[in-house]
Amino acid sequence: MATASIPKTMQGVLAESTGGPEVLKWRTDIPVPTPEADEVLVKNEFIGVNYVDIYSRTGFLGMPRGRILGREAEGTIICTGSGNHRDLEVGNRVVWMAIGGYAEYTSVPETMVYKVPSAIQPGVAAAALLxxxxxxxxxxxxxxxxxxxxxxxxxxxxxxxxxxxxxxxxxxxxxxxxxxxxxxxxxxxxxxxxxxxxxxxxxxxxxxxxxxxxxxxxxxxxxxxxxxxxxxxxxxxxxxxxxxxxxxxxxxxxxxxxxxxxxxxxxxxxxxxALMNHLNSRQKFEKWCTMLFGLIVKGKLNVRIHDTYALSEAVRAHTDLQGRRTMGKVLMMP
Ligand SMILES: NC(=O)c1ccc[n+]([C@@H]2O[C@H](COP(=O)([O-])OP(=O)(O)OC[C@H]3O[C@@H](n4cnc5c(N)ncnc54)[C@H](OP(=O)(O)O)[C@@H]3O)[C@@H](O)[C@H]2O)c1
CATH class of the missing domain: 3.40.50.720 (NAD(P)-binding Rossmann-like Domain)
Known part of the structure; x- marks a missing residue:
């Protein structure tokens, strides 16, 4: 397992129960996850907020394992699992789609990780992915x-x-x-x-x-x-x-x-x-990501970021999205 310096605890947002935005609690003492063999640990820099997170929070869809919402983020690989068979390395700038995004660090399956093309501006990959x-x-x-x-x-x-x-x-x-x-x-x-x-x-x-x-x-x-x-x-x-x-x-x-x-x-x-029924293999995920980021790099698709909130403001981000006050993508930053 290749590693960089990793703290023991991190900031993140826990859903303490299902309910309104107020159930989201910002904490600074969440244990940093350890990646399984087929995972990489990503230090998240931009975290995507999606309407599906509201379904999870309200209980309309299941609460994710660990009670940390968030299906996507952009950041840097900080550690690779022992079974990493791909060209993913510590230091790569990546975007991923999995669960547990409302946190400083997330362990994600390597099959759902995509290297961000260098021409993509910071934040745009997290804003565009899901x-x-x-x-x-x-x-x-x-x-x-x-x-x-x-x-x-x-x-x-x-x-x-x-x-x-x-x-x-x-x-x-x-x-x-x-x-x-x-x-x-x-x-x-x-x-x-x-x-x-x-x-x-x-x-x-x-x-x-x-x-x-x-x-x-x-x-x-x-x-x-x-x-x-x-x-x-x-x-x-x-x-x-x-x-x-x-x-x-x-x-x-x-x-x-x-x-x-x-x-x-x-x-x-x-x-x-359901998106995940169509992205159920690494090959499919790669194929569609390549098309998506190709369009953005060529200037054929413009990603509108409504606003970027601090992770500690997750309650406000959810209130705005559910309250129909947003136009385009809602992002958070740790
Ligand atoms: N099938 C999948 O796998 C998949 C994947 C991603 C997203 N989705 C779905 O696609 C939709 C859009 O997702 P998004 O993340 O891009 O969200 P979004 O469209 O940015 O936000 C939801 C929008 O829905 C409209 N809306 C209408 N009635 C509403 C109500 N009663 N309460 C709240 N909003 C209402 C609002 O726009 P107005 O103010 O203009 O009405 C609101 O801005 C969601 O339903 C999401 O579940 C599905």
């Missing part, structure tokens, strides 16, 4: 969009949303984006949603049908769930697809088979869209 891979998989693998498709994307000014809008626009897709405020709609538009709708106001279905001249959209990418399930079936075109890839407002209501059959609509659910 949401960028989600956006790429949604449009290339889960429902591959085609040039000329009408697409409705909910929460278009969110972390995943802004990246997905840019990627789809570049593919010649006609993007209709929704969001809750005028400022968010403006940013969604700047990022590729040519048509925008405030979905907190009445008339979403009518507006989509007017924009598409009655046709409806070939696909709805819905990360909202409950609040939009009824609208989705109304705006999807005959033979179209509803992709359920999140539940920010709660689980979507089931749609009756008769209504789906009447329009010949396909619904893709959480099992089809």
């Amino acid at each position: 949401q960028g891979l989600t956006a790429l998989l949604l449009i290339h693998e889960i429902y591959p969009v085609r040039n000329g498709d009408w697409v409705l994307i909910h929460a278009a000014a969110g972390g995943v949303g802004l990246l997905q809008c840019q990627l789809m626009k570049a593919l010649g897709v006609k993007v209709i984006g929704t969001a809750s405020t005028a400022e968010k709609l403006k940013i969604a538009k700047e990022n590729g949603a040519e048509w925008v709708i405030n979905y907190t106001e009445p008339g979403l279905v009518e507006k989509v049908l007017e924009i598409t001249k009655g046709e409806g959209v070939q696909v709805v990418y819905d990360s909202i769930g409950k609040d939009q399930s009824e609208n989705n079936i109304e705006v999807v075109a005959k033979g179209g697809t509803i992709v359920n890839n999140g539940a920010s407002s709660g689980m979507g209501a089931p749609i009756s088979p008769a209504r789906l059959a009447a329009k010949n609509v396909k619904v893709m659910g959480p099992g089809d869209t």
